[in-house]
Amino acid sequence: MAALLDTGLGRAVVPKECEPPDDLAQRLSKALGIPVRVAHVQAAGPDDIPEAARTATEILRVTRACGLPPGLHRLEDVLLEFHLSRPDPSSHKIAALLDPVADRPELLETLRTHLAHQQDRRATATALGLHPNTVDNRLAKIGDQTGIELASPRGAALAIAALLLRDTQDTTAGGPSTRP
Template sequence: MDSLSPAARSLAARCEPRVNELARRMTRTVFEDLHGYAELPVDVRDVEITATARRGLRQFLRTAAGGEVLRPAADGGLRYFQERAHQRADEGMPLQLLLSTYTSGAHVLWQALTDAARPGEESALTELCGALIAAQGRVIAAVTESYLDEQAAIAAERGEQRRSLARALLEGTRKAEGWEGPVLVVHLRFAPRQSGGVAVRRLVRRVQTALDRVFGTEVPALLDGTGGHALVPGRTELPDAATAVLREAAGPGLRLAATVASGAADIPDAARVGEEIVRVARACGHAPGPHHLDDVLLEYHLSRPSAGSARIAALLDPLAGRPDLTATLRTHLEQRQDRRATARILGLHPNSVDYRLARITELTGLDLGTPRDAALALAALLLGSRQAN
């Protein structure tokens, strides 16, 4: 059916004079029963939503009176409702409340058509019911799409503002109000992975969502596919559930370290300390997870650059191209020079570990059995990892 019957057109025309009355009834009586409607600003309820209801009623009745059924409303009729949906999204009106006003409004209109129908107009009423359902479907689809588009744009803008704030604070180029007290600076390092841009964006979104959940607020963060930093003003330690929630979002290979800046000006230094803690823990072979300065205190000290750093790092140059020997040295030092523990971790026989250690001594001249040379080897590993990064 491409057009309405004369009887249906006549019924719609008889209801059009009631448009203002029906719109007021919707916004001042029917919508009041919708959850959250009473909390809307008065001007939104009594002016803007009333105008939208009046526009929708008049558009449907005039279109029906003209005999149209499924053809989209002329003169950009849907565009008006899309613009209102953008506005409601920008104001923060919940989508379910917005859509409820449309469905409730359609019910009010249906009741008005039923009341106006005369005996013998049952078929005309059925035609208008079908037309109303079709029109409502088009409007709700357009409204939902526009609302979600606007919400996505708002979220993207807010996210970019947070990233810009985090970048400026980490670079020390901005002083932000409300950041005078302590700031928890969380450094995160994700496990290496081969992935495209879509996977990286999903990872970053998951981690950002997890950060917001852990701290109960929108956390300024600067993240990419390798990790990054998050800044939480007024906090000095991670919540108990933080590691588990963030690991669920980022994967089991997540490493993180939390440091405290006394104020915004100290954020860059605190961020660098966090990066170094994670780097040293990783270079020492520590398992992924949360890392603390006390866990790598000696190693952190040994990894600080100095006038002799280059010469110390060069002690292991003879092991270049021998990752098996480097891995054995790192594991052996991490296991406090326990050859059996080293063998178990590397999947070797203890005699094979002894052979590799002897080969390391032969190539480098370092006797790992002496405290001095063991400390030099550890410092060389740490300084070498710094240069590699």
């Protein structure tokens, strides 16, 4: 068995028959002493490796933008979010929905964490080290300032898309995202 490791971006190309263990990211995190995200994408053949590498990079960007924890991620894990993050002519308008709170990073992080925790206010509060009422207050401010009804399915979808597209714009405009 042979493997090729790109140390610059941490990409590994391994034979198709080598399925990564589900705890690969945890093993790497333990060995390296830092949280690790791993994206698993199969390439049908050598000519498909560059596209698989781009897809893996995008999967990792989406997991960071959505506030998902480090670990092993596949496209199937973030399929909707991946799709929502693809730029099109309406992208700038969707991303701009969060402009009224763009100067409030604590509000954006609360929103990101709240969505990552399936809109569970207590889980969000625990993850952020806040009181649940503080989470409610921050979410209410976001709703008031953006007009997005976060409690509705459509509002949650708009918020997810806006976060993803903002992250895409930030990444393409000024370099890679700084989120872990």
